[in-house]
Amino acid sequence: EVQLVESGGGLVQPGGSLRLSCAASGFIFSSYEMNWVRQAPGKGLEWLSYIISSGATIYYADSVKGRFSISRDNAKNSLYLQMHSLRAEDTAVYYCAGHGGYTYGAFEFWGRGTLVTVSS
Amino acid sequence: SYELIQPPSVSVSPGQTASITCSGDKLGDKDACWYQQKPGQSPVLVIYQDNKRPSGIPERFSGSNSGNTATLTISGTQAMDEADYYCQAWDSSTVVFGGGTRLTVL
Numbered sequence: 001e002v003q004l005v006e007s008g009g010g011l012v013q014p015g016g017s018l019r020l021s022c023a024a025s026g027f028i029f030s031s032y033e034m035n036w037v038r039q040a041p042g043k044g045l046e047w048l049s050y051i052i053s054s055g056a057t058i059y060y061a062d063s064v065k066g067r068f069s070i071s072r073d074n075a076k077n078s079l080y081l082q083m084h085s086l087r088a089e090d091t092a093v094y095y096c097a098g099h100g101g102y103t104y105g106a107f108e109f110w111g112r113g114t115l116v117t118v119s120s
Numbered sequence: 121s122y123e124l125i126q127p128p129s130v131s132v133s134p135g136q137t138a139s140i141t142c143s144g145d146k147l148g149d150k151d152a153c154w155y156q157q158k159p160g161q162s163p164v165l166v167i168y169q170d171n172k173r174p175s176g177i178p179e180r181f182s183g184s185n186s187g188n189t190a191t192l193t194i195s196g197t198q199a200m201d202e203a204d205y206y207c208q209a210w211d212s213s214t215v216v217f218g219g220g221t222r223l224t225v226l
Contacts, residue, residue: 035215044206044218044219044220045155045163045217046217047208047214047215047216047217050213059214061214061215095162103165103168103174104151104153104168105215106151106153106167106169107155108165108168110163111162
């Protein structure tokens, strides 16, 4: 069974940092492209970042470029999101999502999400 | 930056056909996909590459994409289809989601 399990969320003060993790199982993680997507309370989905299967190619949304950093460890079947300079508007549920080549960029696997709350 | 526009809400009677549109500049030249999200749950892919259904998605879900509009069609809509639906496409090196459409089955 495919599983993506996010962790590392919590309450953080404005200006603070947080590192999210996503543990993958049930599929060949090293063959899949991965992303981070967030959803603010009551709002829609917002894509944040992409990393290719090898880790060699990375993209970011303008809203997080320079503040967030995506990485992966294929040996540990894990995806990460390092977040700095957090703002109140970064408060959201953060999902990791994966896709293989055959879905043409559609995210076939999603985790359950981890909640990040930025507040003093 | 690229935008995908969806109607905020669509209503449909049980058993009828629901159509949800997603508009973007030359969207037909891209691969569009659709996600279903029920309250408190993660999104689920229901259509990819414009009109393909992942394994386990009922046949009543179908999609099309031409010109500037992609459409998700749910035939014989059931109460369990009540959810938020999001379209998505890639534009250069970024992923764009539509704002989402709440489908109400009444």
